[in-house]
Amino acid sequence: MVVGDISTGTEVLVIGAGPGGYVAAIRAAQRDLDVTLVEKDAYGGVCLNRGCIPSKALITGASLAHEAGNAEEMGIHADPAVDMSQMSSWKDDVVDRLTGGVEKLCKANGVNLIEGEARFKDDGSVRVAHGGDGQGSESIDFQHCIVATGSRPIQIPNFEYEDAPVWSSKDALETDAVPGELLVVGAGYIGMELSTTFAKLGADVTVVEMLDDVLPGYEDDVSRVVRKRAESLGIDFHFGEAASDWREQGDGIVVATETEDGEESSYDADKVLVAVGRSPLTDTLDIENAGVELTENGFIDVDDRMRTSVEGIYAVGDVADRGPMLAHVGSKQGIVAAEHIAEEPVAYDAQAVPAAVFTDPEIGTVGMTQAEAEKEGFETVVGQMPFNASGRALTTNHSEGFVRIVAEEQSGFVLGCQIVGPEASELIAEVALGIEMGATLEDITSTIHTHPTLAEAVMEAAENAEGQAIHTLNR
Amino acid sequence: MVVGDISTGTEVLVIGAGPGGYVAAIRAAQRDLDVTLVEKDAYGGVCLNRGCIPSKALITGASLAHEAGNAEEMGIHADPAVDMSQMSSWKDDVVDRLTGGVEKLCKANGVNLIEGEARFKDDGSVRVAHGGDGQGSESIDFQHCIVATGSRPIQIPNFEYEDAPVWSSKDALETDAVPGELLVVGAGYIGMELSTTFAKLGADVTVVEMLDDVLPGYEDDVSRVVRKRAESLGIDFHFGEAASDWREQGDGIVVATETEDGEESSYDADKVLVAVGRSPLTDTLDIENAGVELTENGFIDVDDRMRTSVEGIYAVGDVADRGPMLAHVGSKQGIVAAEHIAEEPVAYDAQAVPAAVFTDPEIGTVGMTQAEAEKEGFETVVGQMPFNASGRALTTNHSEGFVRIVAEEQSGFVLGCQIVGPEASELIAEVALGIEMGATLEDITSTIHTHPTLAEAVMEAAENAEGQAIHTLNR
Amino acid sequence: APSETESPSGRVFAPPSVRRLARELGVDLASVSGSGPSGRVTEGDVRSAAEGADAGGDGES
Numbered sequence A, B: 001m002v003v004g005d006i007s008t009g010t011e012v013l014v015i016g017a018g019p020g021g022y023v024a025a026i027r028a029a030q031r032d033l034d035v036t037l038v039e040k041d042a043y044g045g046v047c048l049n050r051g052c053i054p055s056k057a058l059i060t061g062a063s064l065a066h067e068a069g070n071a072e073e074m075g076i077h078a079d080p081a082v083d084m085s086q087m088s089s090w091k092d093d094v095v096d097r098l099t100g101g102v103e104k105l106c107k108a109n110g111v112n113l114i115e116g117e118a119r120f121k122d123d124g125s126v127r128v129a130h131g132g133d134g135q136g137s138e139s140i141d142f143q144h145c146i147v148a149t150g151s152r153p154i155q156i157p158n159f160e161y162e163d164a165p166v167w168s169s170k171d172a173l174e175t176d177a178v179p180g181e182l183l184v185v186g187a188g189y190i191g192m193e194l195s196t197t198f199a200k201l202g203a204d205v206t207v208v209e210m211l212d213d214v215l216p217g218y219e220d221d222v223s224r225v226v227r228k229r230a231e232s233l234g235i236d237f238h239f240g241e242a243a244s245d246w247r248e249q250g251d252g253i254v255v256a257t258e259t260e261d262g263e264e265s266s267y268d269a270d271k272v273l274v275a276v277g278r279s280p281l282t283d284t285l286d287i288e289n290a291g292v293e294l295t296e297n298g299f300i301d302v303d304d305r306m307r308t309s310v311e312g313i314y315a316v317g318d319v320a321d322r323g324p325m326l327a328h329v330g331s332k333q334g335i336v337a338a339e340h341i342a343e344e345p346v347a348y349d350a351q352a353v354p355a356a357v358f359t360d361p362e363i364g365t366v367g368m369t370q371a372e373a374e375k376e377g378f379e380t381v382v383g384q385m386p387f388n389a390s391g392r393a394l395t396t397n398h399s400e401g402f403v404r405i406v407a408e409e410q411s412g413f414v415l416g417c418q419i420v421g422p423e424a425s426e427l428i429a430e431v432a433l434g435i436e437m438g439a440t441l442e443d444i445t446s447t448i449h450t451h452p453t454l455a456e457a458v459m460e461a462a463e464n465a466e467g468q469a470i471h472t473l474n475r
Numbered sequence C: 001a002p003s004e005t006e007s008p009s010g011r012v013f014a015p016p017s018v019r020r021l022a023r024e025l026g027v028d029l030a031s032v033s034g035s036g037p038s039g040r041v042t043e044g045d046v047r048s049a050a051e052g053a054d055a056g057g058d059g060e061s
């Protein structure tokens, strides 16, 4: 032990106060465990400070301004001016309210909060270095530890986030000025959400993506709806190209790209936003001192109780090798870890993990696609309802997209749902509950759905799967 | 039979092509029955032509213009001008698309469409008088009949809808100009939706209501959120007053009101909108010729298969004495009647009828309130989540209101849910499915909810009922 | 036999598909004891109640 270290003990040590860690800490404290939560940066983690929350705030602002400026058809004549630094400080207020809330909720539930960076000494203790120079450190012994250190943006060669014209998603979310020309590298969900936002705010946006479509991983007819809309917002896509380098030119920059065959292109821009994915944060944790096993990609290996290879040490959230890197997955895993420590019969056994992309329109998915279900050996039946046949969608003037529901043919059990369209992120909640409860198509179609709502489209898709839709023709 | 009458026969005769009737007709045709649908006015009934759909379209338009004009806080500076006649024709386009769709869907499913007004000759036939003068009539014999004639706005003494300054909801929805001063009689859901809409469009709105609050029937803390917001939009409320008369004055009118104690007041206005409820449309149907029994209030008496007192004759929708007068209730009942005729084991046995009010913010409710559940003998537990603790709500800049969930204490079965807040009409769908499925609080809290969404607030309310909410303090 | 946690006003907790099956098979839901969480009535409960009735049994299999 370093001289001057204070050494304390805790039943449960949580490292990282993102949606995985703070939820785990609160739940463990609710189970009357003695809990210490260490955070080196800001309460709420990536999600609240530079992920989910600020991105969704800017999406709201950009969409409102854009929509109001493009509603002549509805008789609305406006030419909104956006003060970006004002929009940004409104967004900061939202973030501050929520991160302040997290801190308060932790305290109210009796969680001990410690600011600093934790590193494992061995499999029963960490040293926490407090922020700033010479502020000392302390040693904490734990009975159980939950690692929730999250992830960081992947960097690509030649694009250093320290350079002003090179943006990570964090930089994009913190800007006070809309760039005239923005080059976005990567058309995954973060790239697409931010491209759409900046296009709506008036930037001239170009997206380069190594693969051959936007939103890899989503079905073609789902991503097509988002790509078409993005194109209609003026976004230029270049597929099959990887960003290779950049240099300054005049006031701006030039970004070079390369295809697999070595064909080169270059694009003028003011900023280049690199959004090519995120990698788990395990390298600043001395995790080898605890003997915790990692996968080849650097994630922490866990079982369905979120236990690592070392007894008493758990991992949850982006850093854990289980489920997609999403905030609600981390929170659920945090609850599982906390309740498992409290000796409850819990498991991370979700049948259906919903996910949303907050593009225009939104995407909401849960469970299996038809292809996935068939691969699993299910005989499937599928039903679909286009939003342009939905009364509610037409009255909101947003009627692109559709709901698709996938069920097991014989039993009618709902297996999955893909929604692209207005409020898709909210609509998916009903189907997630349905799948978790083992609902059949009939259960969904027998449930009265309020008129006029977008949720009726879920019911209609299920009716279509049964061959008896009312508002769309049955195939 | 009148000379010149053609007499035809049909297995199923449906009278009225509103959401009760056209859905019944399509479903009956899907069951390979020979179906004839008679409509005297417009396909889609009140709902599509002068109810749900046009009102929601104007709410969208008014809200977008209002919101964009009041978003300085978010850095959006706009001063939208609304061209009301353009907004109105956009709304008409939406209506036309949907009513055209209904007609097409009926035909595609093989429903015979007849335009005209049906009156019962006896319990096995009707005469249909075709529109216009001298266009003749025809007689139709039926094996089964589904009466879906809907409802009309209640008229109050001295306020004739034929007079130009006196508006029914239909007139309000058809206007091409926003009145300078609008007096609204009645603060039920239709009155409140339209008051809010016209206030956002710039009218100076005053509401008089006989009872002592807005939205009678809703719990105080629910209606309070809507009233406060309406007041902040500049709407003036006068409770305990009934409109008694009106007269012209200068370019406008003066409306007189009276309290129960006979105290009189008067209000200047340009238009007076009377929205005091709707009554079933049974008096233009010669229904006594069929021997069908009515309740004292003029509704058609039905059982849970939607059968009237006369064998073979069913009634559904607003005209039937079962469930609230709402479009989705009518559609569900239409399906029950059609499937019962097709000899399926169906019943109108909904455990939970969701309802929405499209005010600002919206209200969505389903199942029982706590008071209702206790009255039924349940021991209840209740959980609540305020939207101002929801990350998604804050990022949309709409964080008023809350989700409340009511469950049976011992079993945890969810009994009801009251939501007032953003997208309440959509959020209620998850809980409706849950109640129908017999979900417990644990089923809801164990289901992963996408972050950041408003639907998380449903999960949080359920966690709060369990005493273990993460984002709000547990009571 | 009715479940021990019988609800007030005879409310039975069962999904719509199960309620419909009960009507189809002529089973009185209120007389079925639910084997699901908190006594929720399942498809299997209704089917065995129907078989029990057919076999002249007491609904318990």
Ligand SMILES: Cc1cc2nc3c(=O)[nH]c(=O)nc-3n(C[C@H](O)[C@H](O)[C@H](O)COP(=O)(O)OP(=O)(O)OC[C@H]3O[C@@H](n4cnc5c(N)ncnc54)[C@H](O)[C@@H]3O)c2cc1C
Pocket: A015, A016, A017, A018, A019, A020, A021, A038, A039, A040, A041, A042, A043, A044, A045, A046, A047, A048, A050, A051, A052, A053, A055, A116, A117, A118, A119, A148, A149, A150, A151, A169, A170, A190, A281, A284, A285, A316, A317, A318, A319, A325, A326, A327, A328, A329, A330, A358, B451, B452
């Ligand atoms: C732009 C963007 C948008 C996104 N949008 C969404 C969305 O809409 N929905 C969604 O579900 N997900 C979204 N995500 C992903 C989401 O942010 C992550 O999945 C989530 O934050 C993961 O939570 P976590 O708790 O695992 O880790 P994090 O949120 O990354 O938190 C980890 C915390 O641990 C701290 N920490 C790390 N190491 C140490 C240490 N040694 N000692 C002490 N503290 C440490 C970090 O400072 C950090 O606060 C988005 C991400 C980005 C970048």
Ligand SMILES: Cc1cc2nc3c(=O)[nH]c(=O)nc-3n(C[C@H](O)[C@H](O)[C@H](O)COP(=O)(O)OP(=O)(O)OC[C@H]3O[C@@H](n4cnc5c(N)ncnc54)[C@H](O)[C@@H]3O)c2cc1C
Pocket: A451, A452, B015, B016, B017, B018, B019, B020, B021, B038, B039, B040, B041, B042, B043, B044, B045, B046, B047, B048, B050, B051, B052, B053, B055, B116, B117, B118, B119, B148, B149, B150, B151, B169, B170, B190, B281, B284, B285, B316, B317, B318, B319, B325, B326, B327, B328, B329, B330, B358
């Ligand atoms: C302003 C307003 C807003 C509303 N908003 C909502 C909402 O958001 N959500 C909701 O659920 N409900 C809403 N409603 C209520 C909804 O419109 C009704 O519940 C619904 O229309 C009832 O459907 P129905 O099929 O019973 O009757 P109706 O829609 O009234 O249709 C009856 C049809 O029968 C026809 N008809 C009547 N008599 C005869 C005859 N003798 N021969 C032939 N045809 C005949 C009529 O012309 C009419 O087309 C609203 C109503 C109004 C007025």
